[in-house]
Amino acid sequence: MLRVENVNKDWKEFKLREISFEVNKGEYFIILGPSGAGKTLLLEVIAGIFIPDSGRIFMNDEDITFLPPEKRDLAYIPQNYALFPHMRVYDNIAYGLKVRKTPKSEVEKKVKEIAEILGISHLLHRKPKTLSGGEAQRVAIARALVLEPKLLLLDEPFANLDVQTKAKLIQEMKRWRRELNFTALHVTHSFEEAVSLGDRVGVMLNGRLIQTGEVREVFGKPKNEEVARFLGFENIIEGIAEGRILKANGILIELPIEVKGKVRIGIRPEEIIISNEPIKTSARNEFKAKVLAIEDLGSLIRLTLDIGGIELKAFITRSSLIEMAIKEGKEVYASFKATAIHVF
């Protein structure tokens, strides 16, 4: 649906270099990168606020590179939400409809509908500056979604929120997506957002989109060291949860909390215990594993293990390696505590 081709742009200290990627209809695409990578500039170029120095942008195969923002049929939610401070919440949400000269009764119907879905019906008569961060974010999303845009552009939507509000909004975002079925391009520096929400993810470093692909693929197989170093979180497992048990590729993993449905979990490599014999401990998850690779990282050794088709990375000390006589191809047991699992 959205296709970006070889876009270059220099603006102030920010830059974009040969950015190419596609977002498919109905997809939630996340661009993940550290601050200063040029993520906001990329959104602004797609939104039509800036014209790229070179390259093309297509929407449903129509070239929109030089189209003004109001003709692109997309909605942009900047990081500070940019609610219109002189309008009440109702008028903020209605703004796009009014500009389109929608009949008044229809405006009212649509605003009420979207406010209902986003749980902000009680806020419609408030001024933006009386809203909390989470409420303001909902209003910004409502103002964008009420127009049923082809594409929603989100710039660090959860960055200024506290941990609880953020977690709640991420869960709700999944629900809104199911209900309203929009296409989104979301830029963030947060792995949590990427893993929780993203269908596909692109890693952006220094103005370049280094790697794009499915979340598990990108986290599991970083294209180069730069990406790997940026991502850090090396074990991401996807599966179907039933209460405290996650089924992933035929193996069963015990979770620290009860969840239901498709989830992803993360385990840091340093939290995985290796033993030659099965052990009986408080670590609830234990798997027979085959050592695929051994990498020397200096004071630490990184093992790549295969457990029932899932790849796991684990850190052990050099003395463990020697004492346990671990070699490539050897079979060992890998275990980790349920409490060490991070559920996204």
Add this chain to the structure above:
Amino acid sequence: MLRVENVNKDWKEFKLREISFEVNKGEYFIILGPSGAGKTLLLEVIAGIFIPDSGRIFMNDEDITFLPPEKRDLAYIPQNYALFPHMRVYDNIAYGLKVRKTPKSEVEKKVKEIAEILGISHLLHRKPKTLSGGEAQRVAIARALVLEPKLLLLDEPFANLDVQTKAKLIQEMKRWRRELNFTALHVTHSFEEAVSLGDRVGVMLNGRLIQTGEVREVFGKPKNEEVARFLGFENIIEGIAEGRILKANGILIELPIEVKGKVRIGIRPEEIIISNEPIKTSARNEFKAKVLAIEDLGSLIRLTLDIGGIELKAFITRSSLIEMAIKEGKEVYASFKATAIHVF
């Protein structure tokens, strides 16, 4: 040396309530608290910038509560360093000496000496705004220490620095203390600084100094739930390191890195594995432990263990507890990976 007695103060949204504590000569005292706790206000009251609403402040038993700042013989380093932007680094450091009408040759000698110790001799002719954060912090410390004040007040000295610079300055701060033997009162929200630098620590929450004591004591035995929740990091062990081995209270702990001398290490409760039999795994540190207490935290259970006189907290799941039949007084094995240890 410094004694604060029942100090109360309200200023803007900040407050101090019944603050009492003492800093001994030569001590490095850390006040640890979240932002907004009133830490800066406390320093400003001690520095004489504000007069407390009630209470008394003594320095070497002399009442200095109403003395103006310039008569208190202490040095204050605010969070933004507050270097004089219109003076070169040399004149910044020399400021206090010049105000005291020190002879020019002596000013020069002293400034050069302290600049040498703090490794900023090459910066003396630079203007403050050309300095990096770490350099500016060194200059601020030099400007204060050149006067050999009775007491050094530091407000979040490492808060605006990147991780590497911060770690380096913390190490150097230990060296400067040995060389110059000053007394310091340092306020921060960082546990790392508190554990690395503090001889004693006071925990400040909502304008009250809730608990003061030795670092290990405060982290190990939080006075109440409020402090415990704030501190989070529950296992702090102190000992003498020799290469990769830490000797603490008779037990030996393998470390992930080589260090030497007195160090403190921290282990999160969720990283400790409990088993009924000794296990042979990549977890290098294994100890026989006695269960002292079992607390139900909802989805998790917290065990308090005794290993050779050292208390450890560990999190396990409820199913582990039942399956392993853990009861108070039972002997189990506690193990943790060397890589899970955080050395301060």
Add this chain to the structure above:
Amino acid sequence: MKRDYVTAFFALIGTFLVLYILLPLVVIISKQLLDWEMLMKTLHDELVLDSLKNSLLTSTATMIISLFFGVPLGYVLARKDFRGKSFVQAVVDVPIVIPHSVVGIMLLVTFSNRILDSYLGIIMAMLFVSAPFTINAARDGFLAVDEKLEHVARTLGASKLKAFFTVSLPLALPSIFSGAIMTWARAISEVGAILIVAYYPKTAQVLVMEYFNNYGLRASRPISVILVLLSLTIFIVLRWLVGRSRNA
């Protein structure tokens, strides 16, 4: 701190200027209140009423003209970077430093007798010295409007002009409004340039001078008091508006 002698000393010195400005205001108003009869008589003087009408008319016209030209200029100065921008900004500030009589001479030299002794001349003199207030206030007002708001309005379907009128202008309005009132006050306070360009039609501020020259201080005082009260009212409204928009 209780023992802050330095600040107390500074305050003491500074009080002189505050009193120096306050005293003449208090004196002239209170003296006139004791001479109520003269004030009433002045308020029925045809000449005075005509001149007040002229002053209000010309300064209001000046304000409207500077709004029409100054708001777009302020917007461009706030939003665009272009070569020569700092030169344009400097030109806008020049009128503040030019002696008022010279302003009159400059306008006459440039536009010759066509503007002599006419409403046009008065307005042109006023516009020259007072337009910078509107321009600078509009610029500051637009600068304070986050450009992202305009961007969002546009992605929501508004054209550039629509975004300007529905978002930027309403938000900059308090600042523009207070700038316009400053322009109005500066326009009605102008004397030197008007004396040269247009002694007639008579404005109140020129009439004060004429009455003083022809009939002396007592005759010129009541109309002065009327002008002071007018100016102060405007000024208090301005302060109130600025304060309100800052808190809004």
Add this chain to the structure above:
Amino acid sequence: MKRDYVTAFFALIGTFLVLYILLPLVVIISKQLLDWEMLMKTLHDELVLDSLKNSLLTSTATMIISLFFGVPLGYVLARKDFRGKSFVQAVVDVPIVIPHSVVGIMLLVTFSNRILDSYLGIIMAMLFVSAPFTINAARDGFLAVDEKLEHVARTLGASKLKAFFTVSLPLALPSIFSGAIMTWARAISEVGAILIVAYYPKTAQVLVMEYFNNYGLRASRPISVILVLLSLTIFIVLRWLVGRSRNA
């Protein structure tokens, strides 16, 4: 963006005002350059030289007085919160809105004939209209100095006064200096109030008016040009200083 018609249209409208201010400056200076002889003659006119001397003298004196009183006042306004602060701040801003002829009347009413036709009268008129520039610039300058710098200076052993002179004042100096120059420029630009309080001793800005009334436009033009050049020089120096201190 290439197709930004709205901004282009705004720029077009705004250009009118820029040209309106720029044109008279360019015209008067270029016309006078073609009439070099008259300019030279004016520069040897005793009356002109005396009046210029009077203008420079009185506006410089005004600047010094407003520095002496205005800097402490600015410091207090920047550093202290006290009851009636907003009233004091309002009083400081009042002179901007009072018609210049009325300022003259107010001063005469308050201080009576003692100040009539004297240097004192000129300086008092100038001080009333121009002191706010120094006060506000000093206040803004001190506000921009982080109070922590003063605190640190004091813990390092400086008394309050020493901290003021070694830290706050040097750092606020660029702002104070530019405020002082604005005061100087505003003082030398004043005509209306001076015409009432002190027609003599003759100042250049009043002489322009007298020459115009007595001998017509051509006679008053050269001295106008001299005043414009003087004002512009001051103005450019001011801009340069402000720009430099912002970058420093």
